[in-house]
Amino acid sequence: MPSFLNFFETMPVWMKAGWIFFVLTIFWIFEGYYKLVFTKYNKWRHAKTNLILLAFVMLINVVFGMATVGIFFWLSDSNFGLLQLINAPIWLELLFSILVLDLIAQYFVHYLLHKVNWMWRLHTVHHSDKNVDVTTGTRHHPFDFIIRETFALIAVVIMGMPIAFYLFYRVLSVLFTYFTHANISLPIQLDKALSYLIVTPNMHKFHHHYQMPWTDSNFGNMLSIWDRLFGTFVYANTSDIRYGLDIANHINDENIWNQLYLPFNKTVRYKKKFDS
Numbered sequence: 001m002p003s004f005l006n007f008f009e010t011m012p013v014w015m016k017a018g019w020i021f022f023v024l025t026i027f028w029i030f031e032g033y034y035k036l037v038f039t040k041y042n043k044w045r046h047a048k049t050n051l052i053l054l055a056f057v058m059l060i061n062v063v064f065g066m067a068t069v070g071i072f073f074w075l076s077d078s079n080f081g082l083l084q085l086i087n088a089p090i091w092l093e094l095l096f097s098i099l100v101l102d103l104i105a106q107y108f109v110h111y112l113l114h115k116v117n118w119m120w121r122l123h124t125v126h127h128s129d130k131n132v133d134v135t136t137g138t139r140h141h142p143f144d145f146i147i148r149e150t151f152a153l154i155a156v157v158i159m160g161m162p163i164a165f166y167l168f169y170r171v172l173s174v175l176f177t178y179f180t181h182a183n184i185s186l187p188i189q190l191d192k193a194l195s196y197l198i199v200t201p202n203m204h205k206f207h208h209h210y211q212m213p214w215t216d217s218n219f220g221n222m223l224s225i226w227d228r229l230f231g232t233f234v235y236a237n238t239s240d241i242r243y244g245l246d247i248a249n250h251i252n253d254e255n256i257w258n259q260l261y262l263p264f265n266k267t268v269r270y271k272k273k274f275d276s
Helices: 002-009 013-031 043-078 090-115 117-127 134-138 142-159 163-181 188-194 201-207 225-229 256-264
Strands: none
Touching (some): 002 090, 013 043, 013 134, 043 134, 043 163, 043 256, 090 142, 090 163, 090 225, 134 163, 142 163, 163 201
């Protein structure tokens, strides 16, 4: 196990970037053979906007990477965090850390992005995509992504986890992000069975429905247990899903400038979601 974790701790930057594009490519190919939704759109033009947003995300990752190194040095010297209070096998500490990261850095912050109005404005960029496919997993407004990364670091500090745990989690998170957004169709019984434990392609697509209440459901990234535990789980007929966002469907979802400006666009009439 130590040598396994050491691989992620010493993983070079080119390999981390390569992992992103490898997973993206694999599910892009699968979309050509196992489509869930058959719609006519220019896949490359659609991808261009999402990949530009990915470039912003990767730049932000560089900055947060430097901040993360400082935090891990401090954690190592201070012995701060929940992991310092327990004496468990390393595999159990890793599992515990992944659970906490998935809860705080994925489910909880995602819930807030839907429920806090100024956060929701930023998050609308992700939901404005009218053709959800694997590249939609890269579609985040830069400020949205900064919020997500901040919560990830909060989870790291709470746990006092070693950097290898965090990096292993990031590798898993990339895999699940592209898997759940990909326009692929698993056999329905397999998808339903897997959704008892993990987030599946069908399960996440309900979250991208253009209207409430489905928009505010299925917040998980890797594990579906949080949605089931907190009553936000939905699973219905995927043929009823319509992608996009009702309040912003008049905005061009494939124009990068429109998307960067979307959270501040006065023509988009945001509702007080707590009152809905």
